Amino acid sequence: MTREALRAAIDAALRSVAPESDPARLADDADLRETLDLDSMDFLSFVVALHRATGVDIPERDYARLATLEGAVQYLGPRVPSG
Amino acid sequence: MPSLGADMEAGTLVAWRKRPGERVTRGEIVAELDTDKGVIEVESFHDGVIETLLVAEGERVPVGTPLARIQAPGAPPPPGAPPPPGAAAPSVAGAPSVAGAPSPAAAPSAAAAPSAAAAPRSSPAARRLARELGVDLGAVRGTGPGGVITHDDVAAVRRDGAPGATPPAPARVPPAAPPPGASPTPGERMRRAIAAAMERSSREVPHYHVSLTIDARAATELVARENESRPIERRLVVGALLLRAVAAALRRFPEMNARWEDGRVVPAAEVHLGVAIALRDGGLLVPAIEHADRLGLDATMEALADLTRRARSGELRSGDLSRGTLTVTSLGERGVDAVAGLVYPPQVALVGFGRVAPRPWVDEAGGLCVRPVLTITLAADHRASDGHRGGLFLTEIARGLKQPETIR
Numbered sequence: 228m229t230r231e232a233l234r235a236a237i238d239a240a241l242r243s244v245a246p247e248s249d250p251a252r253l254a255d256d257a258d259l260r261e262t263l264d265l266d267s268m269d270f271l272s273f274v275v276a277l278h279r280a281t282g283v284d285i286p287e288r289d290y291a292r293l294a295t296l297e298g299a300v301q302y303l304g305p306r307v308p309s310g
Numbered sequence: 311m312p313s314l315g316a317d318m319e320a321g322t323l324v325a326w327r328k329r330p331g332e333r334v335t336r337g338e339i340v341a342e343l344d345t346d347k348g349v350i351e352v353e354s355f356h357d358g359v360i361e362t363l364l365v366a367e368g369e370r371v372p373v374g375t376p377l378a379r380i381q382a383p384g385a386p387p388p389p390g391a392p393p394p395p396g397a398a399a400p401s402v403a404g405a406p407s408v409a410g411a412p413s414p415a416a417a418p419s420a421a422a423a424p425s426a427a428a429a430p431r432s433s434p435a436a437r438r439l440a441r442e443l444g445v446d447l448g449a450v451r452g453t454g455p456g457g458v459i460t461h462d463d464v465a466a467v468r469r470d471g472a473p474g475a476t477p478p479a480p481a482r483v484p485p486a487a488p489p490p491g492a493s494p495t496p497g498e499r500m501r502r503a504i505a506a507a508m509e510r511s512s513r514e515v516p517h518y519h520v521s522l523t524i525d526a527r528a529a530t531e532l533v534a535r536e537n538e539s540r541p542i543e544r545r546l547v548v549g550a551l552l553l554r555a556v557a558a559a560l561r562r563f564p565e566m567n568a569r570w571e572d573g574r575v576v577p578a579a580e581v582h583l584g585v586a587i588a589l590r591d592g593g594l595l596v597p598a599i600e601h602a603d604r605l606g607l608d609a610t611m612e613a614l615a616d617l618t619r620r621a622r623s624g625e626l627r628s629g630d631l632s633r634g635t636l637t638v639t640s641l642g643e644r645g646v647d648a649v650a651g652l653v654y655p656p657q658v659a660l661v662g663f664g665r666v667a668p669r670p671w672v673d674e675a676g677g678l679c680v681r682p683v684l685t686i687t688l689a690a691d692h693r694a695s696d697g698h699r700g701g702l703f704l705t706e707i708a709r710g711l712k713q714p715e716t717i718r
Contacts, residue, residue, distance in 0.1 A: 244622070245590070245622075246622065246623065247590065263590070264590045266549075266643045267548070267549060268547050268549065268618045269618070269622075271545060271547055271615075272615070272618075272619070274542060275543055278542045278543075284542065285542060287534065287537040287538065287545065
C-alpha cells in the first residue's frame with residue numbers, strides 16, 4: 228500500500244467515526260483524540276476501521292502510536308500485509 | 311406524540327413511513343417527528359395493522375396526542391367510525407412513552423453530523439439515504455415542515471439531478487415555515503431543550519451529592535487482560551464495565567431506578583440505563599441501554615457501541631431517548647476528576663464517573679503505592695432517597711468494580 232493510499236484509508240477511518248471532521252485539514256502531528264474530540268469508544272471504532280481497511284492487527288498497547296496522522300502512517304506502513 | 315423529555319410540549323409530524331392497511335411490528339419505524347430537540351424516528355410499540363392515521367404530515371400537536379390507530383393482530387375489522395381513544399386495539403404509535411417511560415436526559419440530535427449549529431435540519435431517513443447516495447445535504451432544499459429535509463427530498467435529488475445538486479422547486483410548500491433567519495439553528499434548539507430540562511431539575515429537585523473514590527486497578531486490569539486476547543472487533547472499553555457496575559447495583563437499589571411522581575417515588579419496572587453522549591459541537595444526547603441489568607459485559611459493550619454510533623450519525627429513535635430510568639455520565643476522558651451533576655426529571659438519580667488516573671494510594675496493608683484511582687459520584691433527588699442509601703448505592707457500584715469478575 229502506498230503512503231497516499233494509506234493516508235486515504237486513515238482519513239476514511241477518521242471520517243467514519245467523526246463525520247464532521249476534515250482529515251485533509253489536520254496537521255500531521257496533531258493529536259487526533261484531542262483535535263477531533265474522540266473518546267475511547269470513538270478511538271476503538273477508529274482502530275477497528277483501520278484494521279478492516281489495512282488488515283493490520285493493532286494491539287491495545289500500541290494505540291498510543293496512532294495518536295497522530297503521521298504516527299498512524301509510520302505504524303501501519305511497515306505492517307500492511309503485502310499483496 | 312411521544313415525550314422525549316420532561317420539557318417537551320409538542321412536535322410536528324414530518325412524514326409517515328407507514329400507510330393505513332400496512333402491517334407494523336413492535337420496534338418498526340412508523341413516522342418521523344420534528345421536535346424542539348430535533349428530528350427523530352418514532353417506532354411502534356405494538357404489532358398490528360395501521361388502521362387510521364390521526365395526525366397529518368406537517369401538523370403540530372401536543373405531547374400525548376394519539377398519532378395513529380393500530381389494529382391488533384386478530385382483532386375484528388374496525389367499524390366505519392374510528393373508535394374512541396383507549397378503546398380496543400389502542401396501540402398508538404408513540405403513546406406508551408408518554409404514559410410509562412421516564413423522560414430522557416437531554417436533547418436528541420437533529421443533525422446527521424454533530425456540527426449541529428451549521429447542519430441542515432434533516433430526518434434520520436434522509437441522512438441515511440444521503441450517505442448511501444453520496445448526496446450533500448447542504449445542497450438539498452427541505453420541503454418538510456419548517457424546511458426539514460425529508461427522505462423524499464434526497465430521493466428527488468437523486469432522481470432529478472446529480473448528487474449534490476440543488477433539486478427543482480419542491481412540489482409541496484413547507485407548512486408554517488418560519489421566515490429566513492428567524493428560526494433557531496438545530497444547535498440552538500438543542501441548547502434550549504437542555505436548558506429547559508436543567509432549569510426544571512434545578513428548580514424542582516432538591517439534590518444531594520455523595521462521592522466515593524476507589525482503587526480501579528481490578529477493573530482496568532480486567533479490561534486490559536480481555537483486550538489482550540480478543541480480536542479488535544470484540545474489544546472492550548472501561549466505560550462498558552462502569553455501566554455494567556451501575557446496572558448490577560441498581561437491582562438492590564430500586565429507589566434510585568425510579569421517577570418522582572405525584573408526591574411519591576415510583577420504582578421503574580425495568581433498568582434502562584441512560585448514557586450521556588456529548589456531541590462534539592455542543593449538546594448532549596442520552597439514549598438508553600434497554601434492560602441493562604440483564605446484559606453481560608459483552609452485550610453492554612455492544613449496546614454502548616451501537617448507541618454511540620447512532621448518536622453520532624443522528625439515527626437514534628424515540629424509544630432510545632424516552633426510556634432511560636437512571637442516567638450515567640462519564641467525563642473522565644475530558645480530564646475531569648469528579649462529576650457533580652443534576653438529575654433529569656422525572657428520574658431521581660444520576661451517576662457520574664471521573665477519570666481513571668494514577669494517584670498515590672494506601673493499600674490494604676497500609677503501604678503507600680500508586681494505583682489507578684476513580685471517583686464515582688451520585689447526584690440524587692432527596693425526595694426519593696437519602697444520603698445514607700446513596701452512599702450504600704455507590705459502595706455497591708464500587709464493589710462491582712473492585713470485583714469485576716462478579717459482574718461481567
